[in-house]
Amino acid sequence: MVTGGASPLRAAATAAGGPLEDFHKVRTMNFPRTVLAGHGVLEELPKICQTLGFVGPGAVITGPTTQAIAGDRVGHLLESSGLKVRIIPAGDATLDEVARIASEVEQQGIRFLVGVGGGSKIDLAKTVAARQRIPFISVPTSAAHDGISSPRASLKGSREAFSIEAAVPEAIVADTSVLVRAPYRYLAAGCADVISNVTAVLDWQLAHRLRNEDFASSSAALAEYAAHGILDHARDIRPGKEESVWIAIRPIIMSGIAMSMAGSSRPSSGSEHLFAHALERIAPGRALHGEVVGLGTIMMAYLHNADWKSLRVSLKEIGAPTTAHEANVERDEVLTALVNAHTLRPERYTILGDNGLSREAAERLASQTEVI
Numbered sequence: 001m002v003t004g005g006a007s008p009l010r011a012a013a014t015a016a017g018g019p020l021e022d023f024h025k026v027r028t029m030n031f032p033r034t035v036l037a038g039h040g041v042l043e044e045l046p047k048i049c050q051t052l053g054f055v056g057p058g059a060v061i062t063g064p065t066t067q068a069i070a071g072d073r074v075g076h077l078l079e080s081s082g083l084k085v086r087i088i089p090a091g092d093a094t095l096d097e098v099a100r101i102a103s104e105v106e107q108q109g110i111r112f113l114v115g116v117g118g119g120s121k122i123d124l125a126k127t128v129a130a131r132q133r134i135p136f137i138s139v140p141t142s143a144a145h146d147g148i149s150s151p152r153a154s155l156k157g158s159r160e161a162f163s164i165e166a167a168v169p170e171a172i173v174a175d176t177s178v179l180v181r182a183p184y185r186y187l188a189a190g191c192a193d194v195i196s197n198v199t200a201v202l203d204w205q206l207a208h209r210l211r212n213e214d215f216a217s218s219s220a221a222l223a224e225y226a227a228h229g230i231l232d233h234a235r236d237i238r239p240g241k242e243e244s245v246w247i248a249i250r251p252i253i254m255s256g257i258a259m260s261m262a263g264s265s266r267p268s269s270g271s272e273h274l275f276a277h278a279l280e281r282i283a284p285g286r287a288l289h290g291e292v293v294g295l296g297t298i299m300m301a302y303l304h305n306a307d308w309k310s311l312r313v314s315l316k317e318i319g320a321p322t323t324a325h326e327a328n329v330e331r332d333e334v335l336t337a338l339v340n341a342h343t344l345r346p347e348r349y350t351i352l353g354d355n356g357l358s359r360e361a362a363e364r365l366a367s368q369t370e371v372i
């Protein structure tokens, strides 16, 4: 019976098993609508723009090198399909550059963006797209990290790099015939960035157990699946083979999508990324992001008591660095980064805990895993 004061729904719930709890959880998941990977898929861009309902004018954000590799071609392809397109040559991914491009986009009435390049041009495109509330397409010319599909952008500040929430690409067009022309080192680094999902998910599980942090098993499973897509084929990923790009690019894209699914970078960024960011601050520009992340993954897997040896073997097979020397960083820089890593994002609980590693523990960790 419904009695005075209570709503029928609440009364029914009460009758079924107690009062309704206060429930406020919300999660948004934004995904790309089209992911196209493979040989020669660049040619499909006009059709994709048409399917997505894009109308001009659009702009291609690209760098000097990547303009020659694919930027100009993308511009021509879109123009020949009747879309008006501008090429916007871009520099480093800084806030100033974001502001400059955003004002050009605004003045020219640009209605969609295509980011053509390695990390920085796509980071610029996704940040400007978010700021101007226009859609963008990601056309990677190298696959050095999972940022080609993720909703986060890494920007250079005046002193150090930082990462911000940006737009998810409407489409990702990854042409293996273009990607294979990038130096192999980039692909190896991209693979290492995906392998790091193993330790990122372990950290996330730990934070769930110890801190009751929300854990989304679907995004964690996708991130782990992506990592295994690389680990299971590590031997087949080698320089100069388009097939290698084909094997690696789908897990790399999937890893970025896992972040969209989680609504945070948790599934793809844990203690190994904290270590990498700490090292990037101490020794900026010395190694690629994925290369230092790979070193971090070996060491954090050791701390988690996971199979760090097999991760190390896979990184070696792919040709990614497994030692400080190979990553062009000093022993002392590795140790300082290990000791400082936990301070970078105190809200992100990981195996490094609240107090991090002592210098002695860092030294033992790095030498036992043969990183130093």
Ligand SMILES: [Zn+2]
Residues within 6 Å of the ligand: 145, 146, 193, 268, 273, 289, 293
């Ligand atoms: Zn990364």
